[in-house]
Amino acid sequence: MTHDCSFLEALDLEDDQFSVAESRRDAHAADWGAEQRGEGVRPDAVVWPESTADVSAVLAAATDRGVPVTPYAAGTGLEGNAVPADGGISLDLTRMDDVVEYRPDDFQIDVGPGVIGSAVDEYVAPDGLFFPPLPSSGDISTIGGMIATDASGMTTVRYGEVADWVLGLEAVLADGTVIETGSRAIKTSSGYNLTELIVGSEGTLAVVTEATLELAGRPEQIRGGRAIFETLDDAAEAVFEAVRTDVDVARIELVDGLSARMANAYLDADLPDAPMVFLEFHANHGIDEEIALCRTIFEDHDVARFEMSDDDAEMDALWRARRELAYAVASYDPDLESLHPGDVTVPISQYPEIVHETKRLAAEADLLAPCFGHAGDGNLHYSVLVDPDDVAMVERGEELYAAIVERAIEMGGTATGEHGVGQGKREYLEAEHGAGAVETMRRIKRALDPTGTLNPGKVFPETARGERVREDSALEATETERPHSDR
Amino acid sequence: MTHDCSFLEALDLEDDQFSVAESRRDAHAADWGAEQRGEGVRPDAVVWPESTADVSAVLAAATDRGVPVTPYAAGTGLEGNAVPADGGISLDLTRMDDVVEYRPDDFQIDVGPGVIGSAVDEYVAPDGLFFPPLPSSGDISTIGGMIATDASGMTTVRYGEVADWVLGLEAVLADGTVIETGSRAIKTSSGYNLTELIVGSEGTLAVVTEATLELAGRPEQIRGGRAIFETLDDAAEAVFEAVRTDVDVARIELVDGLSARMANAYLDADLPDAPMVFLEFHANHGIDEEIALCRTIFEDHDVARFEMSDDDAEMDALWRARRELAYAVASYDPDLESLHPGDVTVPISQYPEIVHETKRLAAEADLLAPCFGHAGDGNLHYSVLVDPDDVAMVERGEELYAAIVERAIEMGGTATGEHGVGQGKREYLEAEHGAGAVETMRRIKRALDPTGTLNPGKVFPETARGERVREDSALEATETERPHSDR
Missing domain, CATH: 3.30.70.2190 (Alpha-Beta Plaits)
Structure with a gap:
């Protein structure tokens, strides 16, 4: 679907803050996972906000015009989380990479979403501090991306996941409203926990423009x-x-x-x-x-x-x-490629079983499936190697991949321990959470983003944006001409 | 407001599972804090569910009839969280006190909301395990109550708050829908974090019917x-x-x-x-x-x-x-009583200042304000002692109490570190979170509980139920007779 993004010209943005050039759109059409899956859809325009006000203006205008907005940063996701599923705007947050305030006495730092994870570590190292939950990609991926998927990694077994180290957020809703969540106090029981709701929501509820992170003393x-x-x-x-x-x-x-x-x-x-x-x-x-x-x-x-x-x-x-x-x-083996990188995670008591099952299922399918994982969390990454030109082999690979995810869910685990749902794991959402919980998530999505502006085509098997499109169709009977139609 | 609860007789409940007896209603009209504030409003009926199905049936029927439902357990809250603000049903969950499943190999236990905190500790002690975030009232208050306020206490400085130890929930929405949240895997990045949204929401979004708790090894x-x-x-x-x-x-x-x-x-x-x-x-x-x-x-x-x-x-x-x-x-001093027990919490760097300010403001007001706190969290409990018969002194006490809360918020802290908002801290919600965040919380409330059945009159300065009542008024022009009117 193509969306008219010419309204960007009327916003208070510098010339170098938005582009419809092919090369820029191509560069925002894939992530590490989508690249391999070939699922990337090009955005119609790329915008580089430099302030919360920029983000707010773009979101408000895009929502008014029915143009989807997909937040983007380092592009290191594995599940197509930041890859447009429906064109529109790719909102590239990498320029918002300031350390806004650093409070070493409180073990706290406020940073923009575009800050690279390891840059936080380097910034606070002179005070003997560090940001513990960095994933393995921490030296190239951004804090905003880590918050989007509630990332975790090798050190999670001792220190927890990213969500455990986010005290508060500044975020912008689809209609442009700027909200602040959380507290600088390390505990609060005041109001709903919007911080934890936004962490891991993959840019479908709000765009994070600043994060207050907790730090720890280096061992x-x-x-x-x-x-x-x-x-x-x-x-x-x-x-x-x-x-x-x-x-x-x-x-x-x-x-x-x-x-x-x-x-x-x-x-x-x-x-x-x-x-x-x-x-x-x-x-x-x-x-x-x-x-x-x-x-x-x-x-x-x-x-x-x-x-x-x-x-x-x-x-x-x-x-x-x-x-x-x-x-x-x-x-x-140059002839073999890995299908869908990603992970499953199970309760630790099931870890020997999921490892054993993965190898058994791979042997049964006569495929190579090297596996490794952050084992202390019950996490398993596995690659299914296939010859992309061998259709039957790819099909067997897809079945193996799915069988392992399904076994993990049966064991009380999750289809995605650290890379989010994105586009890659949408079909497992209901199997993992049940219809009631998924409908509850949808209700929250609709309440915060009723027009489905933010990152449509992600997380849910059939997206809120999909629903909006249907609503629009119903409207067409009475409304024959609309500017910036998304069809 | 009085609500007709006679529909309870038609539900599949035993005779001893509901009551409209004065004594039972009185016993559910106060908590530790409300008792001192005299804010208790009697429920019209008390219901003791014994299963998730019971909770679901009561909620669905109450929502149909516009009857408020306020979850209740040990009654140890300090902010009137479990005290009806608008009559209706007090849903007493103390009979749902089973250990449903215990998985010591995974450091996990599934319990009903009515289980006393210390009972969890006793249950798992033979395996060298414990539930670390128990508050000081842990030997009388319930797991459900702790989840409702995201409780914490003395050991939070090392082990975190209750939310950090809840892996998943079974909960019932206002319309009777049963949902399951979270995962038995210790980390997941699948879907929105409904667990953390419900923890600390004080029974205004859902009624928790089972909780999967994480345990730790005893030191x-x-x-x-x-x-x-x-x-x-x-x-x-x-x-x-x-x-x-x-x-x-x-x-x-x-x-x-x-x-x-x-x-x-x-x-x-x-x-x-x-x-x-x-x-x-x-x-x-x-x-x-x-x-x-x-x-x-x-x-x-x-x-x-x-x-x-x-x-x-x-x-x-x-x-x-x-x-x-x-x-x-x-x-x-038998002539003096403590106003509003509760706490504030500030960033640790501000702790010397909030302690100093509290004593300075108390001296200025010429009042006794003994204070203590879980200091490592930046938490301060303070009592303002007043002679309840001395109107001027009570007024000075109220001003002192408010001034300390306001100072904590100015320091980047929270009006309530561990006891929730309830009725007592509602007026500070917007000062602490800002209008945008509070409106976002309201949107979530309306999305999950559109009729305002669950615990109206709590958390928000003007409640979702209050709004519903206004909507009802608008409806009255066309709808002259409605069964079970709540006016």
Whole structure:
């Protein structure tokens, strides 16, 4: 669908703040996931707001004219979250990258949505602080994007997800209203928790223009290392046992034997092609005791090697296979491509089972499905490798991909632990939450964005915007000519 | 307003599940706070649901007939949260007190809303687990009530608030729809966070019928003790410095000199009438180092005494003044009563200032205002003592009470850190959140409860139910007779 975006010219924007150039529109038509899926739809225009007032003006005008607005930043999403499903405006927030205020005494920082995650870490490092829930893409993805999907990652097992570290937001509703949510007090029981409602809503309820983040003190001691197991079941059981025993681990990453084989080949490493667990411990006191406890548990599960270090270079070397894994998988076989990157997450007691099932289903489908994950959270990332020219293979791959998501939901888990629903996981929303909860989400969507301006075609199997289009059709009987029709 | 509740007889409820008896209605007309304020309005009927189906049937029928429903449990609220503002039905959830499922391997338990907080702790203790965010009233108040206000308390400084430990909910909307929220996976980025929206919404959006709680492993070491300071400013500064230095404390409670005087008199204790800080440390390793760090900081702020113990009886003795404080304040002078118990919470950097301001404003008003608080959170509870027969004194007390709340909001804090808004803090909602955020909350309220059935007269300065009544008035022109009118 094409939308007339010429109204942008009448807004109080500089010439370099909006564009309808092909190259700019192309650059906003995909994310990491959509690129692989070929799902990208080009926006009709790209706007780079530089202030909350800019965002408000664009949203109010777009809502008036029935033009969809899809917030965009680094484009590192995996589920097509920031890729227009219906054209309109791509609202690129990367220029809103100021540190607005920093209050180290309160462990708080206010930043624009376009700030890169690792830039927050660097900014506060001189005071011995850090922003703990950064995902693996933290050095390229933005705070706004992380808030959109309630991102998380390796350190979530100890520190929680992004939502746990957002104290408040400034956000703009579809009609241009600017709201502030939350409190600078670290706890409040005043009013509805709009902060947590907006975090993870993928730009479908409001556009975040500023976030108040909480920070933590850097741990005095960090140790990192690697354990190698005989079997994947042993490795997964060992992780479960460590979590159940409440071992205070800051990262605990599982890598299956197939992934290890790919990493070893890619790195030309002298390591067995065997399941590995990568560990990191953070503490101010007692780190040795904690590592010893973990080692004992791993030994009960026949760990073959258990190596830890407190030296940065050595830790780096031990972690190398994990760090390079994505590249290793991608370059393993030039004829094979990975279907739909993403993740599922299950209760930790089900972790050995989802890992086992994933491998069993892959074997059954006769497909390669290397898997790894932030195991301490019950998180599993898996790639299904297919030859894109082999239609039957792609179909088997799609079925395998879906079967694993469905198994995760059956186990009480989620179709998407950290990348949002976007376009990729919409069909699982109702299976996971039930019809009542999904209808409740829709009611909230309609209440806050009645015209369906914000990021249509995401999260819900059939979107609020889809509904709006139907309403418009009904209106056509009486209203024959409307400016800026979206059809 | 009186509401005809005779429709309850037609529902599938046992005789002992509803009552219109005076004594039962009286028993549901007040909470701890409302009792003191005399704000209680009697419900027209009390219903004791025993299942989710019961709750659903009552809500659907009440919504059909325009009868308000106010959820109720232990009645320990301070802001009139569970006290009917408009009659109707008091929905007493105390019979829904089952442990539905316990999954110790996942650190999870599913309970009914009527379960007493400490009962959860007792249930899971054999596995070395506990429910960390219990408020001080945890041995009498219910999980449902804690969820309603997003309660917190002494241990929040280390473990967070109730919301941080709720993974998912079963809840019933005003129209009787049963929804499930959240996931058993410890993280999810699927769909809107309905769990966090319902937690803290004080029964105005949905009635919680089951909660999935997260549990934590009990710390291996606990130490407790007390520090006594020369001045209140020193004590408050010491707390701020300890928090800023990231001392890993599990409880850190401030008590001012006036409160200490009351406690010493009440307990006939041989202690100075001086500001005190009560401490508890939880750790598996390194507890000595952490206590030494805290002591050093306190010594920098001229601490006069610093006593710690790992013996249960000794810790109890050291904490006695804090534990008995509420009774000590209440019995200090039989002619004086405390106005509006409740709390404010500010960013920790503002803590010395809010404590100082509270005492300054009290001196200016020539009133006694003993104060104490969960200081590590920036939380301050204060009582304004007045002779209820002295109209001028009561007026000065009201002004002092309001001035402290307003100062907290000016400092970036909240009018209510842990007891919800209820009826007592409604007038501060807009000052704290701004008009845009409050209107957004109202939109959500109207979307989920369009008829304003659930707990009208709470949270919002002018309630959704108030609006409904106005809409009804407009309707009266065309609709002359309606069954179960609420006027």
